[in-house]
Amino acid sequence: MKRFGLFAIVIVIISALLGLGVHQLNQASGQGDAAKTLTIFNWGDYIDPALISKFEKQTGYQVKYETFDSNEAMFTKIQQGGTAYDIAVPSDYMIQKMRKAKLLLPIDHRKLKGLGNINAQFLNQSFDPDNRYSVPYFWGTLGIIYNDKYVRADEMQHWQDLWNPKWRNSIMLVDSARDIMGFALVRDGYSMNSTNLSQLQQAAGTLNKLAPNTKAVVADEIKMYMIANEAPLAVTWSGEASEMLAGNSHLHYVVPTEGSNLWFDNIVMPKTAKHQKAAYAFINFMLEPKNAAQNAEYIGYATPNNKAKALLPKAVREDRQFYPPAAAMKHLEVYADLGTKWVQQYNDLFLEFKMHS
Incomplete structure (x- = not known):
């Protein structure tokens, strides 16, 4: 969960x-x-x-x-x-x-x-x-939650949108190596279950470029920040997003159509x-x-x-944010057990990113 x-x-x-x-x-x-x-x-x-x-x-x-x-x-x-x-x-x-x-x-x-x-x-x-x-x-899914007081809907539909310099020091990320490395892999056109070292290193480089836009890498605190209008953007899970939307009518949740995690x-x-x-x-x-x-x-x-x-x-x-249509579901990936070696690789690269953030 x-x-x-x-x-x-x-x-x-x-x-x-x-x-x-x-x-x-x-x-x-x-x-x-x-x-x-x-x-x-x-x-x-x-x-x-x-x-x-x-x-x-x-x-x-x-x-x-x-x-x-x-x-x-x-x-x-x-x-x-x-x-x-x-x-x-x-x-x-x-x-x-x-x-x-x-x-x-x-x-x-x-x-x-x-x-x-x-x-x-x-x-x-x-x-x-x-x-x-x-x-x-x-x-549920992994997606982006945004506050319409600061972000227009057309500005936040794809993972790539997170890298816009406009969002400097604005994005809250959930503290999860598989999820954060995962959306960087999707942004680069790869599987969220990649065990290709060059792909992982490329995704890590891509992720490191997101560091200036990253406000914090946290867990439960995301809910507090988003509900209180203290951050315009976050990457989190659909269930958590549901709680946030219930607490703030300015919040919206989107699953990028190019792909994400289905858990x-x-x-x-x-x-x-x-x-x-x-x-x-x-x-x-x-x-x-x-x-x-x-x-x-x-x-x-x-x-x-x-x-x-x-x-x-x-x-x-009928809420498409939490019950996506079939067309969107086709691009979602379920995480596989990658084994100790590759899990450690994801963790190490994610730790490196957190040190940059």
Whole structure:
């Protein structure tokens, strides 16, 4: 969620479980019948707390909820095996990495109810062919958010527009090597998954020329700056942009037509899962259109669930900023797991850029 390291710890308080009164739910909770427990590992603030309460009341399962702030932190904790998580929500490239590391259980599609609600274009992705290990949760894009008090719409439609000297010390960038190196690669006409060293070095040179226009490379602070009209431009993810647009009517989000990142966060079952029946119950619960729509309204990210999308307000489901048309979707790339060597190369070149900024 995207995606590469955000959000605060969520503590969900739930009352009236099975008529027994009030109980508290937090990371350290060990109360309740262990056989009726579901342990979830998710990004912070990435589910409507009311849905956790509803799931518990409907099923009798007690949810233990823990959060992470980056795919890498999630991977390390699951790999260490200290906690037997039943559900986790990694991003696309990390699902591929977890598969290779044999950290995931295959999902039995015969136990799923509602997978047919998912739009076919979000299934059978390269990171998980035939969805053997994952079920789509949310999806989104990487794009540019601009403030119309300072930027005209025709001035900000393409990645190249960011390099205009007019925007000196004006652009906020999300602190993510793959994303920032990625749009520089697209600007130079290359794949966001390039493993060609000369292409990467060229993109790094291109990116270094953006340094004078870069105001800061940050994470959550982007929301504060943009909502408060303290920066005219930012590069961020669609879900974050959605929150910003809700807080400032002068903000707009655009996905450059020449290409960008299409990301997915999917539900998986780690190999250490002890409560698989509960895990399937939760997946099916989240596949229900009403629940998925409620979650999408709360989070602000795009739902892959067609029937859930149909339940969203018309202004939301027809918003081309967050549900791009098919023509734009064709030019979007999903990140692949490039392996340690190339990930380090991206990180090193990005670090060099940050030192220039």
